[in-house]
Amino acid sequence: MLTAAPLGRLAVLCACLVLAATTGCGGDSDPGSDAEASHCRAPLPEFAGEARRGTVDATSGDRVSPGVAARDNTVTIVGFCLPDSRLPNPAPVLEDGGRVRYPIGGELQQTSAGWRNYYLYPATRGRQLTVRRGERVTGRISFAGTPAPAACPLESDPPFEVVSCGSLVVIEWASPLRFDARRVQALDVDALDEARDSRPLNYYDLGYRDGPGGLLVRFGIRPPRGDRVALRANFAYVREGGEVREVRLGERTSFRLAG
């Protein structure tokens, strides 16, 4: 004869199973679902280092949803949940007061909970940032304070100068490249860690200025493991009368970056 107690337990077990299955069974959630888009969970990536974490509020049901943010005085990192591995078009931008910050690079990761893309933006100052994708505001990020300039343990030798240190090392290079800064569309450069089989340090372009001896090039790189960085300037793309000319550079140099 059946009794109520075993039946009750069975019903509770069934309900639990249904609940577990529909909520993703221990963190395995469907990366493409709307629930994922509005509750994006993304851990801080390893390369965020000592960056200070911000509070992220995803404000719309956009499928490309911000889930984590951190910054220091060199970079602002925002992690997004993606429905698949394709990077969003248009790419999300950050509004920092009156300034719009565009991504300088990123890292795409496949995690057990779906696809995550960590965009890197130039350093920001405002306590409140707005995440915008196209015409749509997709999130707001709050930070407790403005990132303080950290003491930088690294130094270099001219024509390279360390500007700031953090998750990235920001460097200014007084290059011998003879271009008008306003006409340079892009420089294609590789920065390589000489101590690690010339592994890329992910050269991030932070802009150009005219210098007395050539183009002043500001860039960020991941901190190298060794104390020497090789720089390989491949191409410059220069605007000329509505066209863009590719100039092969072939510039090779290396510099010391040590404490």
Next chain:
Amino acid sequence: MLTLGRSRLAMLAPAVALLLTLALVGVGQADLRKSEETKHRVRQVLTIQYSTKYCDRSGERFFNFAYKVNSWSRRWRRRTTGRDVPEARFLAQAFGVRCNEEPFQKRVESSLRPCFGCDGTSRRWTPDYHGSPGWPYLYSPEDPMVYPVWALRFKLTGTVTRRSGRELGEICTTVTLYGGVPGC
């Protein structure tokens, strides 16, 4: 202990049946999700690092968002040491437009032997195998009729075997930065 009468049991039975059915469907879905990310108890992790830049002619507007792939890394995780991946293949394809609007096309293929527990990693992980393509900044053209094939995609496949050497099947991971999603 409360004893159920025949009529109360008859009332409860459909509810229990419904719950059981829902539970089975739910568990089936959860298992499917897991099998998508881990097959034959082995998981491949493919990470792409890139820099970005706008390739605009005027310098006043922001369009033609371009990617420069700096590096990729591949590693494998196995849930049990009874699994092996004796050989894996990696394919990286770039069909895009350079910042001077010239089309660019490259295809890189390689094979490697993932080594679990090598270079100080645990026996469940392989080291990170890094590679860098040396490609320029690439963007996808606005008009797909001009360049009908355009993509920036990566595909990693590996054959999973038991310790005995018996083949269990292939695992496949794809990453598409832009363009259509390729099937494995």
